[in-house]
């Protein structure tokens with residue numbers, strides 16, 4: 001059988017596995033594969049053996065991040081509708097970089113971006129694209145910020161960054177050869193942007209965006225809001241007030257693959273003035289000029305550090321189209337409510353102590369009497385037994401327990417089951 005021949009048995013096996021995964025409630029937490037047998041040979045293993053390897057060893061050798069007791073890092077919780085749209089996207093060879101090739105995809109993705117821009121209160125000129133992740137989103141936004149400053153003749157060499165910014169900010173500033181400074185140095189020579197975080201990855205705290213906006217206006221600086229995790233809660237009425245001031249942002253990011261129920265890998269990048277994103281990112285070449293024959297054509301490639309791209313915002317758009325925005329608000333509210341109930345549960349247990357009141361959906365707490373090694377042993381044992389995936393963290397040098405919630409299927413009973421293992 002040659003490379004492009006159909007194999008109906010293989011199709012049936014893979015589609016059956018897709019069905020089985022969709023029906024798994026919850027999926028097995030997953031596990032670790034130390035190694036997989038060598039599979040790349042001149043003649044090929046054949047569909048049957050390769051599929052067995054894929055389905056029985058490779059996929060199970062990874063954790064299912066949407067498991068309700070996956071509570072480490074920032075989890076993910078794709079809605080079935082979004083996963084189905086992604087499956088369909090995979091078998092369609094459709095290109096999400098240009099209007100000429102994928103106007104339907106682009107128009108749909110832009111509706112989803114518009115929903116986010118409206119939640120933030122940005123004007124009609126706002127727009128952007130979906131990039132691979134928050135790291136790329138932050139880089140793309142900060143490059144646009146610097147390009148805008150340099151177009152005005154500024155030196156633009158430094159970015160003011162609030163405390164507890166995500167690691168990607170410092171790393172992307174390194175890529176840009178720009179220097180991070182604290183918010184207290186906002187008037188230093190060469191500062192062209194301020195990065196605020198809404199909310200922080202470790203503890204879910206949201207910077208005072210109105211204060212950052214005032215600072216940016218006073219000093220004529222670009223305001224970028226890194227909301228990769230937390231800005232999802234813009235749609236949740238009980239948390240919306242925490243983001244007051246976001247309406248002044250020149251750019252923001254939010255990852256639908258975190259708390260907006262979309263598959264990996266998907267970051268929404270929105271500029272207040274989409275034209276500034278395009279001015280910074282559009283690539284020029286003879287073989288691309290045809291994409292610009294129509295002046296009004298909106299080419300997603302022009303708005304980030306990418307050219308070829310899958311329409312990775314389409315699954316997000318589809319889940320929004322199927323369920324409506326109220327369902328998103330409700331799902332985020334569910335997680336916020338379970339987090340608050342989890343905080344009460346922690347307070348009620350005398351061996352535990354809450355480190356801070358959750359602003360969003362991160363529970364940070366200590367187990368009295370435990371040292372760092374105890375937290376590590378606890379996390380390792382839960383993972384090894386397939387009970388839960390948790391990770392300790394550190395705050396001001398102290399190791400503590402941390403549970404991050406984004407999955408509306410995570411219940412208070414799930415949290416209790418995890419807390420019971422700390423007795």
Ligand SMILES: *Cc1c(COP(=O)(O)O)cnc(C)c1O
Nearest residue numbers: 133134135166168201226228229
């Ligand atoms: C996760 C996260 C990022 C990085 O996003 P990726 O999609 O992992 O690249 C950036 N900022 C914050 C606040 C995050 O939580």
